[in-house]
Amino acid sequence: MSFPRKSYDVVIVGGGHNGLVAGAYLSRAGLSTLVLERRRVIGGASATEELWPGFRFNTAAHLMGLLQPKIILDLELQKFGYEVIELPPQVHPLADGSHFVLWSDRQRFAAELGRYSRKDAAAYPAFEATLDRIGRVFQKLLWEIPFDPRSLHPLDLIDRLRFLWRQRAIAPVFADLYELLTASAFDYLSRRFESEAALAVLGYYPAAAAGQTVSIHTPGTAYYLLRGAVRDSTTSAGSTGVVRGGMGSIPEAIAASGRRFGLEVRTDAEVASILASNGRASGVALASGEEIGARVVVANAAARSTFLDLVDPSLLPDGFLDEIRVFRDTASSFKIHWALDRLPAFDGFPADRAGFAYPVQFRVAPSVDYVEASYTAMKAGRIAERPYLTVLTQSVADPSLAPEGGHVVSLYGGHVPFKPQGGWDEAGRQAIRAAALGALEEHAPGFSSAILHEQILAPSDFEDIFGLPGGNPHHADVDLDRLFFRRPALGYADYRSPVPGLYLASASVHPGGGVTGVPGHNAARVILADLKRRRR
Numbered sequence: 001m002s003f004p005r006k007s008y009d010v011v012i013v014g015g016g017h018n019g020l021v022a023g024a025y026l027s028r029a030g031l032s033t034l035v036l037e038r039r040r041v042i043g044g045a046s047a048t049e050e051l052w053p054g055f056r057f058n059t060a061a062h063l064m065g066l067l068q069p070k071i072i073l074d075l076e077l078q079k080f081g082y083e084v085i086e087l088p089p090q091v092h093p094l095a096d097g098s099h100f101v102l103w104s105d106r107q108r109f110a111a112e113l114g115r116y117s118r119k120d121a122a123a124y125p126a127f128e129a130t131l132d133r134i135g136r137v138f139q140k141l142l143w144e145i146p147f148d149p150r151s152l153h154p155l156d157l158i159d160r161l162r163f164l165w166r167q168r169a170i171a172p173v174f175a176d177l178y179e180l181l182t183a184s185a186f187d188y189l190s191r192r193f194e195s196e197a198a199l200a201v202l203g204y205y206p207a208a209a210a211g212q213t214v215s216i217h218t219p220g221t222a223y224y225l226l227r228g229a230v231r232d233s234t235t236s237a238g239s240t241g242v243v244r245g246g247m248g249s250i251p252e253a254i255a256a257s258g259r260r261f262g263l264e265v266r267t268d269a270e271v272a273s274i275l276a277s278n279g280r281a282s283g284v285a286l287a288s289g290e291e292i293g294a295r296v297v298v299a300n301a302a303a304r305s306t307f308l309d310l311v312d313p314s315l316l317p318d319g320f321l322d323e324i325r326v327f328r329d330t331a332s333s334f335k336i337h338w339a340l341d342r343l344p345a346f347d348g349f350p351a352d353r354a355g356f357a358y359p360v361q362f363r364v365a366p367s368v369d370y371v372e373a374s375y376t377a378m379k380a381g382r383i384a385e386r387p388y389l390t391v392l393t394q395s396v397a398d399p400s401l402a403p404e405g406g407h408v409v410s411l412y413g414g415h416v417p418f419k420p421q422g423g424w425d426e427a428g429r430q431a432i433r434a435a436a437l438g439a440l441e442e443h444a445p446g447f448s449s450a451i452l453h454e455q456i457l458a459p460s461d462f463e464d465i466f467g468l469p470g471g472n473p474h475h476a477d478v479d480l481d482r483l484f485f486r487r488p489a490l491g492y493a494d495y496r497s498p499v500p501g502l503y504l505a506s507a508s509v510h511p512g513g514g515v516t517g518v519p520g521h522n523a524a525r526v527i528l529a530d531l532k533r534r535r536r
Helices: 017-028 069-074 106-114 118-141 154-166 170-182 185-190 196-202 204-209 221-229 249-259 303-310 320-325 368-379 426-440 459-466 518-535
Strands: 006-013 033-036 048-052 055-058 090-093 099-102 264-266 271-277 280-286 291-299 333-340 361-364 388-392 407-414 451-457 502-504
Touching: 006 017, 006 280, 017 033, 017 249, 017 291, 017 518, 033 291, 048 333, 048 451, 055 407, 069 518, 099 106, 099 196, 106 118, 118 170, 118 221, 170 221, 185 196, 185 204, 185 221, 196 204, 196 368, 204 221, 204 368, 249 264, 271 291, 271 303, 291 303, 291 518, 303 320, 333 426, 333 459, 368 388, 388 426, 407 426, 426 451, 451 459, 502 518
Parallel strands: 006 033, 006 291, 033 264, 090 361, 291 502
Antiparallel strands: 048 055, 090 099, 271 280, 280 291, 333 407, 333 451, 361 388, 388 407
16 A cells, blocks of 8 residues: 655654653644654553543553643643642551541641651651752753763853753752662651651652652662652642543643644554664654654654664664663553442541541552562562552542442552563463452452452553553653663763654653653754754
8 A cells, every 4th residue: 555655844753741742842833743643542651541431541640740830831731621630638557557648738747747756747847848959959950951971072061061050059959969869768768757657658659659660778769759849839830630531631632732733643653663864864654654754753652662663773873772771661560440330438547537538549558568578579570469559549539530420440559570471461460459459458348349340450561552661651760870861871861862853752861751741842942953953
């Protein structure tokens, strides 16, 4: 079958949120831009899908915690259906049978800590103040274009000095920042808090929910304590929470914003290879045989799949693929989606004390040792007998996701091996289910009797379905040796690739994963600057 060859200024490989952000900015700048998505829905890991009639789920990412206000406001996403619903605080039952409520109000959070330790309550304000100071530095650092520190070119040295001046606020917090980047979450928290409750609650995200195969004792995991501080939630862009209609409303709003300026988006359009002419990216070839020309190609896919699967290796410099191959990217988390015929009840939830009726967000990780035991089991190649769990009953906050009387529950948990020998068969998935339900029903007895339908996603499914290498939502571990100018490789961290005309705009580049939109925004900036320079 022959296809008429079309051509655009920009073709973007992958319709995840970062690819769409790049496309919207480039279209707004007047460039003809096409986004190609291999799946039937846009959004990548931030998609919402109807798995069973009337039941809609965020099949990968489930909370809006990091989408940057600048992007929301620049692209006017609130005009195109983007709306965040704030949730009641998370509830975290502990080993002593008590329930910790993670208040967003810091005075109330400190008072909650005070139920376990007066010293911890007194230490909490200084802990948050330190994270705030470093978070403000990172909020600015998000928008920087990483440089090659080896370059001695005079213009690069001048740019380096400008960078240091813009980031001069790092100096007063450098010692604290260094500790966060190098210490384990356990060590960092233990230096400041004494109670098991503080360690279990504050250490939960670094130890369990970061989406990587790490322990609370892994050096560098303290860095994840910054997560809540790298987004300013005080602007007119709003706060964090769940997105009305599901996470898929984010890419839909971005695409709608871009369409005003001519952005085109195609689904069911798998890219088989990135074309090159005279050593420069010149378009893409689809699996269907269609070829599409472009002045610029943007890969919203992972660096690993882009360079190992789509690019002719003869175009890449010696040693580059070795850098890409050694990405540490294996994840150990799973996800289960349940369609229920009724709302499950959680035993012991202190609704009167909490002041809200239902724990929409519920954790199962009663102690540091509990989570560590799941990590140890995974390292031995076993499914944890009692995995850690984050339970989100989003239909309580957004009834549009389920039919009347029904509910949707998404459970995120771990640790389990990424891919056992022979892969995940049905017996393995049922073992994940049994372990998860066993842990969950200790807090929600009879939960399983409400299940109508279920989908079990093992870690390797996130690679197979969403193209996340190793199942890792960040595409590669966000470690000190893979940050800023070393992401994805030294000398190629500025969103440009070794192939002229080919750029990266995914979680594989600065600042990494999470639904931030920053890689797409920054890549568009670099592309527009390069095109302007070429015209001159």
